[in-house]
Amino acid sequence: MSTFHHARRRTLVLRALSIAVLAAAGLATGLVSAPASAKDPKEVVIGTSAGPYADQIKLGIKPILEKQGYKVKLVEFNDYIQPNFALAEGSLDANVFQHIIYLKKFASEHKLALSELVTIPTAPIAIYSKKHKTLNEAKEGTTVALPNDPANQARALVLLDQLGWIKLRPGTDPIRASEKDIAANIRKIKLVPLEAAQLPRSLQDTDYSFVNGNYALASGLKLKDALVTEKISPNYINLVAVRTADKDKQFAKDLEAAYRSREFLAVTNKHFADYSKTDYQLALEAK
Numbered sequence: 001m002s003t004f005h006h007a008r009r010r011t012l013v014l015r016a017l018s019i020a021v022l023a024a025a026g027l028a029t030g031l032v033s034a035p036a037s038a039k040d041p042k043e044v045v046i047g048t049s050a051g052p053y054a055d056q057i058k059l060g061i062k063p064i065l066e067k068q069g070y071k072v073k074l075v076e077f078n079d080y081i082q083p084n085f086a087l088a089e090g091s092l093d094a095n096v097f098q099h100i101i102y103l104k105k106f107a108s109e110h111k112l113a114l115s116e117l118v119t120i121p122t123a124p125i126a127i128y129s130k131k132h133k134t135l136n137e138a139k140e141g142t143t144v145a146l147p148n149d150p151a152n153q154a155r156a157l158v159l160l161d162q163l164g165w166i167k168l169r170p171g172t173d174p175i176r177a178s179e180k181d182i183a184a185n186i187r188k189i190k191l192v193p194l195e196a197a198q199l200p201r202s203l204q205d206t207d208y209s210f211v212n213g214n215y216a217l218a219s220g221l222k223l224k225d226a227l228v229t230e231k232i233s234p235n236y237i238n239l240v241a242v243r244t245a246d247k248d249k250q251f252a253k254d255l256e257a258a259y260r261s262r263e264f265l266a267v268t269n270k271h272f273a274d275y276s277k278t279d280y281q282l283a284l285e286a287k
Helices: 003-025 052-067 082-089 100-110 150-163 196-202 213-218 250-259 262-271 279-286
Strands: 043-049 071-077 094-099 114-119 126-128 143-147 182-184 190-194 208-211 238-243
Touching (some): 043 052, 043 082, 052 071, 052 213, 052 262, 071 082, 082 238, 094 100, 100 150, 100 238, 114 250, 143 150, 143 196, 190 196, 208 213, 238 250
Parallel strands (some): 043 071, 043 094, 143 190, 143 208
Antiparallel strands (some): 094 238, 126 208
16 A cells, blocks of 8 residues: 555544544534533523513513413613623523613614514603602702613603703704703703613602603602603603514514413503503504
8 A cells, every 4th residue: 555545544544533532522513412501492581670571571471471381581680781782692582671762772883683572561751759749849950860871861851841941952853852952941950860770769869850660660659659751652662672583483473472462461451550551452452
């Protein structure tokens, strides 16, 4: 046999031995089965903020999915930043805390492939006070806390404009309104931008505070105690978000169906009666 054939045979033997070693170590692609610790395909991990949206899942959505054989795990966050990153990277299968304006802006800015799955009953943003019983007590120097994230701050500024406390520039897009769009501070109020989660606690120090519905209820505030409540536009109805690539997967279809069900509508009517209902819930009630 020639030197060439000896060398080629030796190479093939060495390659075969290398593959055997890799397979024994569990490293050769396609030669070992998936690890036993792989995620259960019927487990759904949902991220949400503490309070009513977590309660909606616990009282309404989780029981529906569990009847279908799912294991539902909730992960609660105390900010509006981490839930979308956790969803994009795969730590979550879905999250429930935001409206479409916030989702689109966040996903665009951070280049995340996230999409709306289904809207949910939503608690409105509202003005609360522990120092005043009416809005008529606002005067020069009155402190008003409002969310510092652009989407929710716009909601607060539009409501202040409607109250006549400030005047926004003509032509201001109500979805993108910011402090730079204030043409006149009619009541000469002092605006205090804060993270949404801090707004309930700010009531100890401010005259008035805008508080997002989920954080209001989580902190013990009642929607009926608000001095004024926004009329929620479709842009601000909260939603379930998923990775765009998962939108047509079975768990996503089952999660959407759970939110659209009569069973969940009954839970909404019993526990979340003051919330803005979704169009499909209103349609169900009309039948």
